[in-house]
Structures are given as structure tokens and as C-alpha cells.
Amino acid sequence: MKRTALTLIVDPIACDGHGVCAELLPERIRLDRWGFPIIEAGGIPVKLVDHARRAAESCPRLALSLVERPL
């Protein structure tokens, strides 16, 4: 599986546990028992980049960012 240098990071102060991100990207994001996202570490696989971008853009609190990180 080819990975990119893109990762998702959440601003835990802004996040209020809405859960949209886990709906849109269940391959990388699950929710803890309180409804806050747990994001799988590491680069986003190429085939999930569009979904990851959509998840970040759909966060009602703009708490999720797709950023480039050195691998």
C-alpha cells in the first residue's frame, strides 16, 4: 500500500467529538468511548487521500487538518 507524506492531526481543544470524521474516514479514524477521534498514526495511503481531505473539510469545528509531514 503506497503511503503519502500527508497525515491528519486533530486540534483537541477545538474538537467537540462531533464524529463526522470517523464517518467519512473509518479506515483511519475511530472514536473513543467519549466520542473523540483516535487517528491512526503514519502517512495516509494514496487511495484514501481524497477521503481524508473530505473528512478534514467536513469537520464542523475545523479541528481536523491534513498536513504534510516528513516521513
Place this chain on the structure above:
Amino acid sequence: MAAPEGIPRLLAGLNGDGRALSLDEHVNQWGPPPASMSASFIDELDRSGLRGHGGAWFPVGAKWRSVRRSITKRPIIVANGAEGEPASGKDRLLVHQLPHLVLDGAVMAAGALGASRVIVHVPGSAIPTVERSIEERRRFGVDSVDIEVVEAPDRFLAGQESAAVNTINNRNSARPSFTGLTTVRDSGVGGRPTLVQNVESLAHVALIARFGADWFRREGTPESPGTALLTVTGRWAEPQIIEIPLGIPLGHALGLRQEDARGIQGVLLGGYGGGWLTAAAALNMPLTEDAARQYGSSIGAGVVALLPSGICPLSEVSRVVTYLEGQGAGQCGPCVNGLAGLDLVMEKLAFRPSSLHGGVSTIPGLCDLVEGRGACRHPDGVARFIRSALRVFADHVELHLSRGACRGDTAPMLPVPTCPQRSQSSPLRPVVR
């Protein structure tokens, strides 16, 4: 002036009566600071191997270099003496008794980074002394930068880097910001690139600037050079602040032999964000941050607390966890909820273990759920404190689970300030499930 020999280095300046060193006395003790400071001083800091003594042990030279260079915004220097850690007293000692050493270091940082403003961030009790010292320097025209003082609130997180900046900016005081995308070194006080440096680190800087990196490296080990201040509780009748060369075994630093380990149930190294060690391991462990981390602890801000036998360690741990839970900023969901859960389960383990269905098996999972998931390292520190306690006091945990809580009230040992409640404006409330 000849370079001073041996140890203590910083504490050699103490005049013995608890008074702050005057500017005169300060210059007599260590000589005048270098007349000017250039960016090449950062190379000297790299060579010295000085790491930050606020708790993170980040290399100081690298930190200074990472303060964003900007042609339109001059950086700000924050000398951080907030010391929210209740068991620590070394920063208070420095700002109360050796203020000019701290101010020298801060002014040198300003010179090396091209800053024109220094802010001293200290508890209210230290403000009169620091202001008098600044006034002395002004009178003699020592500095070419402005030095101001901002009061640090009496909160555990007050000294956290972004929390200190928020206090100074008078916005969200003593609460950390999310720094995953930009740090205060990019945008801090007033939106300017900001260096927040612990006051002990700055005191070491003041001596490195005078006597050089090679002198600094004469004490300590090649990997962990120099000296460190420790606040030691439980060894002597009163907590003491000592200066030790890094890398020596803790037992040696405290004048304790291996057989003394028998009277000590455990050693808390690094304070409430640090970790517990068995006495045998702690007394042998070389005092370096790398060694401490290998043992699941940290030197942190230099707190060493020896827990004598006869005190229930789990009630000590529970009281501290309750305090830490109340000291959270109340901003991040996993921390707010996870710390409330951990507080409850540690309280049950300490005082009513029969209500702890499933024993302690749920605790590591709760620690997993908070680690790395806050905007700051507060939840990570609480998790490390709890995990290490369960490891070091495993026998005592078994005792509680099989025979019930310890009876009898012993006087609490670890200091916990009396107003642990989260401030009313806290945006989040825990949902305990």
C-alpha cells in the same frame, strides 16, 4: 575573572541569609556579563550541551535557533519562573535569591536573538524582588532591552510554554494552546516569535556566556554535561534544594547508600508529571534525562520525593491524581474525560478497593486513551505518574485488593495545594462512564 571551580555553581552565589543578591554582589560573585551578545553565542550553547531545565530537557541551542526569524517582527524572550509543580522550589529560589543571574540569561537571549523585550513570568510572591532587581539594572544602565514582569497564576499548568504566553497575552490565562500546527516560537506574545525559557536554564546560560562551553562541560557527563538543581523531599526534615553534577547516581547525590533503600517505599522523580521508581533502582540510576526515560520516568523539573515506609503510597497517588485532574485546563475531551475516570478509579483503589470491580485491569487502557491526545502533555504526565505507581507499588496494590484499604490516617506527604478545583470558566465537563 577566573572561572569558578567545582560545585555548587549557581548556588555558590547564595549569601546564606535568604536575601536576593544585589547587582553589586552579583558582579562580585561572577564578574560582569559580556558587553554584547551575537548570534554566534548560539553555537557556544550547542557546544555546551545545555538542555532545558523546565522539564522537557530540550537542547537550548536548538530551541533558540528554532525561534522564527522575521524581518518584520522582533522576537520576545520570556524568562519562565512559573513553577506550577507543587513539589518543586528551585525556580522560586533562583528568582528570589539570584534574580540577576536569571535576568542576565534572559538579556543574553535577547541579544543573541535580536529581541528588544524581555518578560519575566513569575508567581506574585517573587514580583517585588524581581522588580527591585530590574530597577537596580535600570539605574546602572546595564541592559539595552526593556524588562517587564507578568504574574504567573498559581496553577499547575501556568508554566507550560503556550499557557505562559496566553497569560502574558491576557487571553485564556494559564491554559495551553494547540501547538500542533504552529508553536509560540512562530507566533507567541503579541503574535511575535517567542522564546519561553525556564529560569534555571537562563541562569546556566549566564554562566556559559561568562566562562564558556568547555567550562560548562567540566561537570557532568559528555552526554549530559553541567549541573542541575534538584528539590528533594523526604530525605531531610525540610525539602532542600541541592545542585548536583548530571550523571551521578541519585543515591550518591543524596548521600544515601544501597541499604538505605529498605526504608524507602518508592522514589518519585520529576514531580507529578514524572514517574515512580523503586528505591533500589532510583539510588543506582545515573541522573540523566535519558536514563530516567529508560526507567519510565523523567528528571522533569528536578523534583525528587522519597516516600518513607509507613505511608500508604496509593492514598498519596490518589490525592495527587485528584489535584492533577482539577488542574487540567478543561479544554480537551480525552483529557477531561480520561482524567476524571482515572481519578475515580485511583480513589477507589486507595480508599475503597472492594468497589473496584475488575481490579486494576481497566487502568492501563484508560491511560492509553489519554496519552498523546491533549493539546499539551498534561494527560501524558498523569498517565506516566499512574502507570509507574502501579508498577512500583504492585505489592501494595495486591494488598489493597485482597485485604482492603490501609487503615489509619498518616499525614499526607506529597504537597497538594488546597484549591484544586478547575476554574469555573472551564469549557468542558467530564462525562464519567
